[in-house]
Amino acid sequence: MNITTKSKYAVRALVELARRNSDVPVPLIVLAEARGIPSQFLEQLFSALRRAGILQSFRGVYGGFSFNRPPDQITVLDIVEILDGPIEPAVCTSDDACDKRAICSVGDVWVQAKLSVEEVLSGVTIQELALRESSLDGASMYYI
Amino acid sequence: MNITTKSKYAVRALVELARRNSDVPVPLIVLAEARGIPSQFLEQLFSALRRAGILQSFRGVYGGFSFNRPPDQITVLDIVEILDGPIEPAVCTSDDACDKRAICSVGDVWVQAKLSVEEVLSGVTIQELALRESSLDGASMYYI
């Protein structure tokens, strides 16, 4: 299972949501248009994130999404695992996928690759990405 | 592009070839059967590895494959890149895949993940894997 556009889109939309730092829910369509994401596709993703406890949703007029967990406690790995499932950069990394583990050291290589990806992705939060973007576009916050 | 069974099969077969340490070519069917790999599938993979300069092939009776480069100079990353293409654990990691790099710091995360996988896979050679296996199954070499 690869890391697909699901995670890519979701992370971008979450960063957008974090940057707005709104105390009222933000409608999904707003996030989708701001980042060029197909809105019906994003609906599926945000629905899954809500069920997973990452987001809160509010229906009806003035409805939308807001974080259910602070964005500095949401890692990119969290998002990837919810939307794309466990990371498996290669086969043979899950417990029972390979019946030859006892006599085959090759699998260790794929496991190491998996672990290193998890380490990178679990080391970055949505909050951090939002801050990085803020410092990128303008950096005016430091000079006003 | 994920890491597929192509790389998995190829690495296993190459480790088998390295362990035989034969000075005559080893027929592909022998390697395939030793490791439970569909032989016609492995043919495609070994063909590609030969074209890439990793293997030598010899046709006809007593033909087979042998290394064209010493197995301690063949990394797992070499094999993966030949058979599965450049590693892209996520989208947005190749140069022109994302048109928003200038304003989007999110891509950096995927690039870091890609680099960490490359680092792991380029740090392991076929020779090392062959030696690890030898020390695994029996370790009798130390006691006879």
Added chain:
DNA sequence: TGTAATCCTGACTGAATAGGTGAGGTTTTG
């Protein structure tokens, strides 16, 4: 020369996954 062993290659295929779209339903506000 014939035959068996072996590599070589391109076409094909069934199943799964990726990346969405469509249609309609439910909830809330005014």
Added chain:
DNA sequence: CAAAACCTCACCTATTCAGTCAGGATTACA
């Protein structure tokens, strides 16, 4: 009741995966 928003399930098309098939080319040896 209308509009805005979320919710959900079914569907769809293109691509990729993991091979299989069929046949050809080369070599060793009897």
